[in-house]
Amino acid sequence: MKIWQGFVVLFWCCLWMVGMPPAEALDQNLEQAVLEIIEQHPEVILKSLANYQQQQQEQQKQAQTAAIAQVPFQLEHIIRTSPSLGGVHQAKVTLIEFADFECPFCIQAHRSLKQFLAQHPEVALIYKHFPLTDIHPESLPAAKAVWAAGQQGHFWPFHDALFERQPNLADPLYLAIATRLKLNLDQFNRDRHSEAATQAIAQDMQLANNLKIEGTPSFLALTSQTVELISGADFQALTKIVNRVTP
Numbered sequence: 076m077k078i079w080q081g082f083v084v085l086f087w088c089c090l091w092m093v094g095m096p097p098a099e100a101l102d103q104n105l106e107q108a109v110l111e112i113i114e115q116h117p118e119v120i121l122k123s124l125a126n127y128q129q130q131q132q133e134q135q136k137q138a139q140t141a142a143i144a145q146v147p148f149q150l151e152h153i154i155r156t157s158p159s160l161g162g163v164h165q166a167k168v169t170l171i172e173f174a175d176f177e178c179p180f181c182i183q184a185h186r187s188l189k190q191f192l193a194q195h196p197e198v199a200l201i202y203k204h205f206p207l208t209d210i211h212p213e214s215l216p217a218a219k220a221v222w223a224a225g226q227q228g229h230f231w232p233f234h235d236a237l238f239e240r241q242p243n244l245a246d247p248l249y250l251a252i253a254t255r256l257k258l259n260l261d262q263f264n265r266d267r268h269s270e271a272a273t274q275a276i277a278q279d280m281q282l283a284n285n286l287k288i289e290g291t292p293s294f295l296a297l298t299s300q301t302v303e304l305i306s307g308a309d310f311q312a313l314t315k316i317v318n319r320v321t322p
Contacts, residue, residue, distance in 0.1 A: 172293075
């Protein structure tokens with residue numbers, strides 16, 4: 076098929092997708108020619124769509140790579156605004172975890188992550204909220220609850236309690252954990268329903284979106300020379316990164 080015919084097909088498809096009747100933009104003869112081309116060569120549309128999707132994926136990958144490369148320069152800000160474990164400035168590997176308290180994969184990974192950190196004191200952890208609210212309706216309230224606990228110095232105990240919970244995520248569980256940790260309940264309730272909680276979690280989510288992170292758990296592993304994105308709880312990949320920078 077000639078190149079101009081391919082452009083005609085794409086033009087007709089664009090008009091069709093935006094709801095503009097082809098007859099308003101094309102005369103009947105050209106419209107008939109387009110229809111005949113589509114009937115005779117439907118593979119052109121599929122190929123064009125496949126090329127478009129590939130281009131989009133390549134652009135997204137390039138944008139993700141560029142965003143990940145900027146993370147080391149943002150690390151001081153990330154440290155200031157997020158809870159951490161271990162000496163971030165002394166660590167040979169810094170992990171930035173993006174997690175969701177309602178995500179079953181995060182729940183499964185929690186115990187393994189604790190063991191991994193215990194076995195590798197040269198690794199520091201920074202936690203980032205990434206509640207997948209479209210599929211986990213309670214993930215945002217849970218994130219706000221643990222953020223509120225952090226305002227009283229109990230982020231990590233609350234964090235662990237949520238991941239190790241038995242009941243489902245809900246207000247009674249948040250209050251029970253807060254009571255067990257002897258938090259000031261008035262402050263806890265005020266903080267978790269505050270605009271500050273909403274903004275703090277939104278900032279974490281914006282970072283995840285900028286990095287094109289699509290699922291949880293996900294980790295950014297930073298060393299003095301590299302930044303790598305690990306999708307899922309791939310502790311073998313994380314161990315290889317640690318082994319590269321330790322004698």
